[in-house]
Every structure is written in C-alpha cells, then in structure tokens.
Amino acid sequence: MGALDYLSNFCTVTSTRRSKRKPMQTVEIKVKMDCDGCERRVKNAVKDMKGLKTLEVDRKQSRVKVSGYVDPNKVLKRIKDTGKRAEFWPYVPHNLVFYPYVTGAYDKRAPAGFVRNVVQAAPPPNATEERITYLFSDDNPNACSIM
Numbered sequence: 001m002g003a004l005d006y007l008s009n010f011c012t013v014t015s016t017r018r019s020k021r022k023p024m025q026t027v028e029i030k031v032k033m034d035c036d037g038c039e040r041r042v043k044n045a046v047k048d049m050k051g052l053k054t055l056e057v058d059r060k061q062s063r064v065k066v067s068g069y070v071d072p073n074k075v076l077k078r079i080k081d082t083g084k085r086a087e088f089w090p091y092v093p094h095n096l097v098f099y100p101y102v103t104g105a106y107d108k109r110a111p112a113g114f115v116r117n118v119v120q121a122a123p124p125p126n127a128t129e130e131r132i133t134y135l136f137s138d139d140n141p142n143a144c145s146i147m
Helices: 002-011 036-046 072-080 128-135
Strands: 025-031 052-058 063-068 086-088 091-093 114-116
Touching (some): 025 072, 036 052, 036 072, 072 086
Antiparallel strands (some): 025 063, 025 086, 091 114
C-alpha cells in the first residue's frame, strides 16, 4: 500500500486554471451625498459590479454598504470615479469602544451612536493594580467605606 500511495503522487493531474473566487464580504464606505441625484449616481456606479449581492445606500448617514464577492478597493474606486470624495467607513458603534472620548475617537461628523475606530489604551483584563487603586480614589468616594 505504501508504494502505491507514493506512486500515485506522481500520477495526479492538476488543473493549471485555478479560479480564485473572492470571499463573501461586506464593504462599508463613507460618501457625502446631498441629494437624490448624488445617491442615484453612487448607486448606478456600483450596481453593475460582478459578484454584487446587496447594495444599501443611506444618504442620512452618508454610508454605502455593499455585500458580495467583490474587491473592496474596486468598490471604492468606482465610487470615487463618480466625482465624490469617498473613504472606507471609519466608525464603529459607540457601545463597542472601551473609552469613546479618547483623543481621536470622538468625531463631530460621525453619525449618531458611532465614534471613530482608533486604537485605544484599554487596560488588560488581568490588570488588578488599576482596579485596586481605583477603590481608594478621590473620584470614587463610595468605593471604600473605611475612608
């Protein structure tokens, strides 16, 4: 059996044409749209893309959400070709951020309930020193009944 397995490795036929299918993904892009015409131009630029499954345009949040087997950079390029300034969606929901008012996270132009996605200085989950020092802090007078 061992010799047959060894020889079968040399006899396998592999196809030279490999189809690389893009993975299913969701691309969110921030585009400033003022009117129905802007929304229509952005929608028409993206709706004919190969591999597109769903397309959502939210003018109130200035957001375009594309799902399918598409390349994110190609979606961004198609939207930029309309003459609109576009960038990948830089915001995350407010409740997912440890400290939303850290420098660079708070953005006045962000939609309601969103903050900018920045690297945060969150304490590690096993940092007991910070929790202990916070117990005796002047900012938290109800934490320790001894004081």
